[in-house]
Amino acid sequence: MMEALKLEQLKGYTKFPGPVVMIILDGVGIGTRDERDGVYTAHTPVLDRLFQEKMMVSLKAHGKAVGLPSDGDMGNSEVGHNALGAGRVFAQGAKLVNDALESGEAFRGNAWKSLLARAEKGGTLHFIGLLSDGNVHSHIEQLYSLLDGCLAAGVDRVRVHPLLDGRDVGAKSALSYIVPLEEKLTELSAGGKDYRIASGGGRMITTMDRYEANWEIVEYGWKAHVLGEGRHFSSAREAVQTYYDEDPDITDQYMQSFVVTENDVPVGTIEDGDGVVFFNFRGDRGIEISRAFEEADFTAFDRKRSPDVFYAGMMQYDGDAKIPKNYLVEPPAIDKTIGAYLCANGVSSYAISETQKFGHVTYFWNGNRSGYVDPSLENYEEILSDLVPFDQRPWMKAAEITDKVIEQVQLGEKKFIRLNYANCDMVGHTGVPEAIRIAVEAVDMCLGRLLKVIAKAGGIAVITADHGNADCMWTEKNGERAPMVAHTKNPVPFIVKDYNGNNEFELAGVEGPGLANIAATLCTLLGLEKPEDYESSIVKLTEL
Secondary structure (H helix, E strand, O other): OOHHHOOOEOOOOOOOOOOEEEEEEOEOOOOOOOOOOHHHHOOOHHHHHHOOOOOEEEEEOOHHHHOOOOOOOOOOHHHHHHHHHHOOOOOOHHHHHHHHHHHOHHHOOHHHHHHHHHHHOOOOEEEEEEEOOOOOOOOHHHHHHHHHHHHHOOOOEEEEEEEEOOOOOOOOOOHHHHHHHHHHHHHHOOOOOEEEEOEEEEOOOOOOOOOOOOHHHHHHHHHHHHHOOOEEEOOHHHHHHHHHHHOOOOOHHHOOOEEEEEOOEEOOOOOOOOEEEEOOOOOOOOHHHHHHHHOOOOOOOOOOOOOOOEEEEEEOOEOOOOEOOOEEEOOOOOOOOHHHHHHHOOOOEEEEEEHHHHHHHHHHOOOOOOOOOOOOOEEEEEEOOOOOOHHHOOOOOHHHHHHHHHHHHHHOOOOEEEEEEOHHHHOHHHOOHHHHHHHHHHHHHHHHHHHHHHHHHOOEEEEEOOOEOOOOOEEEEOOEEEEOOOOEOOOEEEEEEEOOOOOOEEEOOOOOOEHHHHHHHHHHHOOEOOOOOOOOOOEEEOOO
C-alpha cells in the first residue's frame, strides 16, 4: 500500500533545513471588518502584517467546498479538517444522511431491522441527539424522517431525548425546536401510539463530550436518558421555559439536564429490550456516549445499570475502533490522505493541539481514522484543556502549544508540523465579545512568537483556518443585538510565509480555492508532486 503512495520529487526544488509548519487558527474567518468582527476589532499586529503578504488568498470553507449539501451550510471543524487532510472534497455526513433517508436506504439496513425487532417484542425506541437545524452535528428534519419511519413501520412506543444546541444556531432558540417536536410527537401518537420527549439538556452539560475532556458530561446524560435521574418537569417545553425564567443569562448549550415525568415517574427511561439511536451524524461528540452503551468493561463512570439494548449511531463515528458497532448510514470513505502520502514518502511529522481540537489534527485529518499512520515517522501530542467555561480563560492552552512547537522546530527532527489553536472557535461559541477579542489576541501573540522561531530555522509557515466564528460576535435586528455563537460562512485566510531561502514560491492563480487545495500545496512546499486526484496547489515554484 505504501509503495502505491510514492510521489515524484518536484523538479527544480532544493531541500532546505527548516520545517513546514501548518498553523490552523480555528474559527478565524475574514469578516465584515466592523465592530461585530472580533478578529478585526482585536489588537492583532501579527495577523495584520500577514494579511498583507504576497502569498495570501481567501479560501472557501463552507458548503459544497467542504462536501456539505448546499452553500447555505456553514462549515465546521470536522469537515474542515477532513478537507485539509484529504486533498479532495468528499460528500459529508449531512448529505450522506439526507440521501440515505430520502432514498429509504437507511430503513433497509440491518441496523434499522434490528431496532424494529426490539419494538416488535414490546421494546421502546429511543432517539438521542442534538435538536436543531444547525446541520453541523445533526438536523431536526433527519430526526423527523426517523420518527416518520417508526410510524410507517408500526412502532408503538418512541421516546426522544433532545440535546439543546444554542451553539450552531441561536443562543436561546431551544423552544423553536422543542415546541414543533412536541407537536410532531403528538400528531404521531394519534391512533394509539405513544411518542414523547423523555429527557434532555444543553449540549455542553449533557451527553455530548468529546476527546474525553469531561466524562461527567456523558454521565449527566446517562443519568437523565437511562436512569431518569435529574430535575423533573411535566414537559420539555416547561423545562426550557423554567430555566430561562430562573436565569435570564442562561443559554441553551449550558442548560442543565431535565427529565420529563408523569405523576413524578419518568416517562422514558431506557430499559432492557429497548432500541437506541444516537441521531447525530458528526462523530466527535458521539463516541463517548456510544462507548457507554456498548462497552461491557466500561469504567469512565459508574453506570449503575447497563440495560440490554440494541444501540446504533446515525453513522459510525470511529471506523478504526468500530464505534458504534451498528449504524444506519455508511460514513464517507476517505482514503489516501496527505498524512498517508507523507509517511509513504518518508516525511516525518508532529501534530499538536489541546484536547478540544486534538482529534481534529489527528483523527479527522487522517480521514476519520484513529491512531498513527506510521508511528516511526509521526508524533502526536495532546495538551489537556481546562475544564472551565471558555470565556473565563480565553487564552486556553495557546501558550503551552506554542512552547511545544517551538521546541520541536528547534530540535529540527520533524519536517512537517501541524497545530491547531482552538481559542477563536471555542471562545467564539460563547458569544462574549470581550473574551472573543482576548482569544484572538492570545493567538496573535503566540503566532508572533512562533514565526520568529520558524524564520530562524529557515522554514515555511502556512497559516489558515478551518472555518469562521470569531469574525462575527453578534447579529443585529431592529436595533437588538443577539450573540452570534455559530460558525460563519465567511472565507478563511490562507497565507504562506516563506523563510526557506532555497526556493522561491508564488501564487499559482487557482480560481476559487478551498480548504481541499491545501494538501496539494503542502506537497509543493515539501518538494513533492501532488497526487493526481488532489485539488490543485495554491502555490508553485517560481520559474527563474
